[in-house]
Amino acid sequence: MTTNATPAGKTTPAEAPKPSPATSEDLLLEVTDLKKHFPVTQGIVYQRKVGAVRAVDGITFSLRRGETLGVVGESGCGKSTMGRVVSRLLDPTSGTIRFDGRDITKLSQRAMRPLRKDIQMIFQDPFSSLNPRKNVGAIVSAPLHLQDIATEHGTKRRVQELLELVGLSPEHYNRYPHEFSGGQRQRIGIARALASRPKLIVADEPVSALDVSIQAQVINLLEDVQAELGLTYIFIAHDLSVVRHISDRVAVMYLGRIVEVADQVRLYEQPMHPYTHALLSAVPVPDPVKEGKRERILLYGDVPSPLNPPSGCRFHTRCWKAKEMCKTVEPPLLTIQPGHQVACHFPEERTLI
Amino acid sequence: MSLTKDGPTPPPATARRGFLDVRDLVVHFFTDDGVVNAVDGLSFSVEPGRTLGIVGESGSGKSVTSLSIMGLNRGRGTKISGEIWLEGQELISASTEEIRALRGSKMAMIFQDPLSAMHPFFSIGAQISEAYRVHNDVSKKAARVRTIELLDRVGIPSPNTRVDDYPHQFSGGMRQRAMIAMALSCDPRLLIADEPTTALDVTVQAQILDLLRDLQKEFNSAIVLITHDLGVIAEATDEVLVMYAGRGVEYGPVKELFAAPEHPYTWGLLQSMTRLDRKDQDRLRPVLGSPPSLIHVPSGCPFHPRCPYDAQAAPASREIRPNLIETTPGHQVACHLEPAERQRIFREEVSPGL
Numbered sequence: 084m085t086t087n088a089t090p091a092g093k094t095t096p097a098e099a100p101k102p103s104p105a106t107s108e109d110l111l112l113e114v115t116d117l118k119k120h121f122p123v124t125q126g127i128v129y130q131r132k133v134g135a136v137r138a139v140d141g142i143t144f145s146l147r148r149g150e151t152l153g154v155v156g157e158s159g160c161g162k163s164t165m166g167r168v169v170s171r172l173l174d175p176t177s178g179t180i181r182f183d184g185r186d187i188t189k190l191s192q193r194a195m196r197p198l199r200k201d202i203q204m205i206f207q208d209p210f211s212s213l214n215p216r217k218n219v220g221a222i223v224s225a226p227l228h229l230q231d232i233a234t235e236h237g238t239k240r241r242v243q244e245l246l247e248l249v250g251l252s253p254e255h256y257n258r259y260p261h262e263f264s265g266g267q268r269q270r271i272g273i274a275r276a277l278a279s280r281p282k283l284i285v286a287d288e289p290v291s292a293l294d295v296s297i298q299a300q301v302i303n304l305l306e307d308v309q310a311e312l313g314l315t316y317i318f319i320a321h322d323l324s325v326v327r328h329i330s331d332r333v334a335v336m337y338l339g340r341i342v343e344v345a346d347q348v349r350l351y352e353q354p355m356h357p358y359t360h361a362l363l364s365a366v367p368v369p370d371p372v373k374e375g376k377r378e379r380i381l382l383y384g385d386v387p388s389p390l391n392p393p394s395g396c397r398f399h400t401r402c403w404k405a406k407e408m409c410k411t412v413e414p415p416l417l418t419i420q421p422g423h424q425v426a427c428h429f430p431e432e433r434t435l436i
Numbered sequence: 437m438s439l440t441k442d443g444p445t446p447p448p449a450t451a452r453r454g455f456l457d458v459r460d461l462v463v464h465f466f467t468d469d470g471v472v473n474a475v476d477g478l479s480f481s482v483e484p485g486r487t488l489g490i491v492g493e494s495g496s497g498k499s500v501t502s503l504s505i506m507g508l509n510r511g512r513g514t515k516i517s518g519e520i521w522l523e524g525q526e527l528i529s530a531s532t533e534e535i536r537a538l539r540g541s542k543m544a545m546i547f548q549d550p551l552s553a554m555h556p557f558f559s560i561g562a563q564i565s566e567a568y569r570v571h572n573d574v575s576k577k578a579a580r581v582r583t584i585e586l587l588d589r590v591g592i593p594s595p596n597t598r599v600d601d602y603p604h605q606f607s608g609g610m611r612q613r614a615m616i617a618m619a620l621s622c623d624p625r626l627l628i629a630d631e632p633t634t635a636l637d638v639t640v641q642a643q644i645l646d647l648l649r650d651l652q653k654e655f656n657s658a659i660v661l662i663t664h665d666l667g668v669i670a671e672a673t674d675e676v677l678v679m680y681a682g683r684g685v686e687y688g689p690v691k692e693l694f695a696a697p698e699h700p701y702t703w704g705l706l707q708s709m710t711r712l713d714r715k716d717q718d719r720l721r722p723v724l725g726s727p728p729s730l731i732h733v734p735s736g737c738p739f740h741p742r743c744p745y746d747a748q749a750a751p752a753s754r755e756i757r758p759n760l761i762e763t764t765p766g767h768q769v770a771c772h773l774e775p776a777e778r779q780r781i782f783r784e785e786v787s788p789g790l
Contacts, residue, residue: 157637157638157639157640158608158637264726264727265494266726267726294493294494294664294727295493295664295665295666295705295708295709296493296704296705296708296722296723297493297722297726298708298710298722299708299709299710299720299721299722299723300722302710302720303719303720303722306719321637321638322710323638323712324709324710324711324712325710327710327712327716328710328716328717328720347716348716351712361639362638362639363712364642365638365639365641365642366638366667366712367638367641367642367645367665367667367668367670367671367672368667368670368671368711368712368713369666369667369669369670369694369706369709369711369713370670370694370713371670371671371690371691371694372691372694372695373713374670374671379642381642381643381646382639382642382643383643384593385607385609385610385640386607436712436713
């Protein structure tokens with residue numbers, strides 16, 4: 084963003100300097116009260132609905148162009164479901180998704196299709212997300228064919244350019260996925276996601292399956308292509324240090340809800356929600372001297388079932404600060420500081436790293 | 437004498453054997469593509485009450501090492517040589533029956549993925565009691581009591597009822613606890629944990645590591661903890677062995693290894709990590725290239741094609757395989773760079789960027 088160094092006469096008066104009221108121009112994605120419930124049924128012929136897994140249960144956030152939003156949380160908190168609903172691979176139960184100024188919540192399959200090229204996904208497992216029977220050329224060019232995207236010098240040239248962009252060699256065009264290592268396969272997945280020149284990439288644990296040294300290569304690559312192509316990322320991961328590195332803003336999810344959102348520096352240096360505190364304190368630090376001195380918050384038990392989430396604040400069953408109020412009143416996601424929202428009755432700043 | 441193989445380091449004949457002492461372990465697999473040199477001359481030892489961390493990339497031979505200790509890869513097409521001593525007993529030359537008697541009782545293993553390591557058709561309780569009854573001549577009832585006791589010990593809530601649950605009814609963290617309970621059923625003296633927390637969330641990982649630490653205090657067992665996460669290594673181990681291409685490249689006490697690592701590969705691992713305790717860097721510095729093929733292991737130092745300091749150690753690094761040599765007491769490094777030079781590089785070039 085440019086600073087307000089423009090001549091004074093040109094700017095509109097009384098404009099807030101930094102967190103300027105984001106116009107719909109800036110926002111690539113606006114998600115409002117998004118819910119995704121998976122029905123649980125019983126019976127064979129007549130399937131009665133006996134309950135619902137509330138995977139995503141009312142989340143609201145927005146994403147500016149060129150920004151990276153990191154989403155962290157334990158397994159089962161709904162972060163992957165959120166990614167899939169946002170990219171409309173799953174249909175939301177309720178709520179709205181506005182992408183690029185357009186409401187895409189209720190678009191039909193057919194109406195959605197042309198938009199698919201703008202929203203792409205990168206998956207976690209580089210072994211199961213590539214078709215073993217197709218060669219790299221076919222995999223990476225699939226979006227081009229499906230979307231009828233015209234290429235200047237033919238599809239093959241374009242695919243080879245993409246392969247080069249992600250750090251593979253153009254000669255890899257005719258090889259098959261099994262001939263590549265995990266890191267290289269993830270690069271193929273990235274090349275495929277970039278093929279249609281998307282605006283938004285939803286990356287669901289893109290580096291979790293990779294070794295640390297390779298992880299760093301892929302993260303650098305993701306940052307490079309973002310800078311080069313002006314991409315916007317939703318980066319879903321459970322590794323808090325990776326998320327810190329790549330994100331501009333970070334959202335912490337717990338049982339289908341966002342419990343804290345803030346820009347990256349603030350979330351890691353002044354986290355307010357007790358769940359964020361617990362997550363941060365649980366990350367082991369590669370320094371045995373420091374490790375011994377660190378304050379450690381141990382959470383007991385597991386994440387409660389999203390079939391029947393706890394009343395009031397969903398975290399109260401595991402929270403050491405929980406009071407009577409937390410059991411009955413659900414805390415709303417409130418803005419505590421510009422750009423820092425927390426859903427807790429008793430937020431408190433704490434330094435953990 | 438050829439210098440390309442392990443150099444002249446015959447262990448002194450009178451050397452005191454550790455509790456678990458692995459000497460010059462070599463594991464080769466014969467495949468259609470060629471011989472896979474999964475482990476190629478590895479030595480380490482662990483004492484009771486201590487934890488050894490083995491760290492390395494996938495394909496560095498960490499898991500194969502642990503399977504060899506447990507005697508789980510003795511099939512055809514596998515060639516194992518070297519010595520593995522467990523409390524004075526040699527395991528490689530031992531018969532399958534002898535190993536089977538030890539496995540589960542004196543040594544036990546915790547696997548990475550508890551969902552695939554447990555049988556989906558049998559209840560958790562049945563599987564743990566079975567492991568217990570194989571080594572102890574007790575009634576089913578007594579085994580069940582013991583199982584409930586163990587589940588309680590590892591922190592499973594209401595073990596009386598959960599004992600009859602099936603693996604799919606447990607969450608990931610609880611399954612891992614159940615597996616630890618199974619491993620502990622016969623009070624093993626040696627516990628091998630192969631990536632025990634990799635599939636778990638950080639919060640649960642912290643619980644499991646805590647549990648392992650408590651249990652170790654209680655039973656005074658030796659633990660071999662295999663992981664690729666240097667954070668876990670820093671938190672839970674006493675000594676560390678860094679493996680690369682089937683060999684140990686650095687071996688030392690955990691504090692020393694993090695304060696003054698000397699092998700370029702260890703530096704690479706530390707540099708490529710994103711870490712919460714330091715300021716966020718603009719750019720990560722990955723180890724260049726990709727892990728070597730174990731069928732065609734690079735000549736000389738197997739790390740040389742990826743090593744940024746290769747030129748300084750050439751041509752030795754490309755021709756002669758370096759041995760683990762002690763630099764400071766208890767700290768061994770396999771590198772052709774001069775120790776003083778390594779320490780200088782770490783101090784001046786690597787350490788400031790960490």
